[in-house]
Amino acid sequence: MTAKTVEFYFDFGSPAAYLAWAQLPALCDEAGAELIHKPMLLGAVFQATGNRSPAEVPAKSRYVRRDFERHAARHGVPFNFNPHFPINTLVLMRGATAMQMQDGGACFGAFCACVFRAMWVDEKNMNDPAVVGAVLQGAGFDAVQFLAAVGQQPVKDRLKAVTEEAVARGVFGAPTMFVGEQMFWGQDRLDWVREALAQH
């Protein structure tokens, strides 16, 4: 018997990824599935696939913002669209990768919660390194240790490898969830993930 898993490819810069991240733990608990976080660099995925952010199409950007707000309200997820969007997440995604690699990933969950909340609830300007430092220190992380960690070559390499793995599996946006090799894209496909787990 194969264990049930949901592989979750995400980038902090995606509001859709935040909405899925907020809902997936309960969904996986209910289904008896393991949730496997896969931090990737969405900008690199866009570059590799020729895809681009909805932010580049003003009418689409206005609509999807409203659409995210509707989704958040329906599912009771705290959400405020970040006025500084889009945000360059390279350092943050390296940070998530570093947290996975350190201490058996002991601080990974707290790190993700801290960054996602700063980005999609507290409307922090995470393009500003000083703001990032203050946010991390406010959550009990050591900013100096963090900067040292994100500069390590194995961390950079691993983020690159996971991003390339995502592209090789067909990922073109965020969030993307895999149940086995069934791929689902978007916060609005969680019911499909639930169904796939039930049939797995």
Add this chain to the structure above:
Amino acid sequence: MTAKTVEFYFDFGSPAAYLAWAQLPALCDEAGAELIHKPMLLGAVFQATGNRSPAEVPAKSRYVRRDFERHAARHGVPFNFNPHFPINTLVLMRGATAMQMQDGGACFGAFCACVFRAMWVDEKNMNDPAVVGAVLQGAGFDAVQFLAAVGQQPVKDRLKAVTEEAVARGVFGAPTMFVGEQMFWGQDRLDWVREALAQH
């Protein structure tokens, strides 16, 4: 009291528009709402908004095809992805517009059913004028009358006007549904349309 309506902006070339078109009549019946069809030219919407078809991003194109198949299967809508996609729909959308303008729109429903079925069930190459002619004649339409109708300036002007109206209201893709001024994009937002009608 305002009458409940769903305004449905569509283009025959969009598989998502076909899926929504197949489901909207029953949805509107149940909600006691009037369904108002708004044929528009999706290519012109893309050009005006800077948006583009998922077909231009290979990984996205592969995924959305599978996603449409899942949606069709879940909702029991006959669906086969057209191997000739993308299809230039200018003449077909002018045809839909002409059918709305003739005889109080008496043949509009049959025309839409015929074209949508040829496109998204029977996998016809609707880029080929000979195939279009055969499809229309097979459904009882006169191909010569059709060609005369789509060449009329008022028909061209009306399709252009509806397309411009769509863009002015914020439309960037197909299908787009309006309940009042609430806008919903995609075959996967029909539950939101239903909810908006219930609250209307």
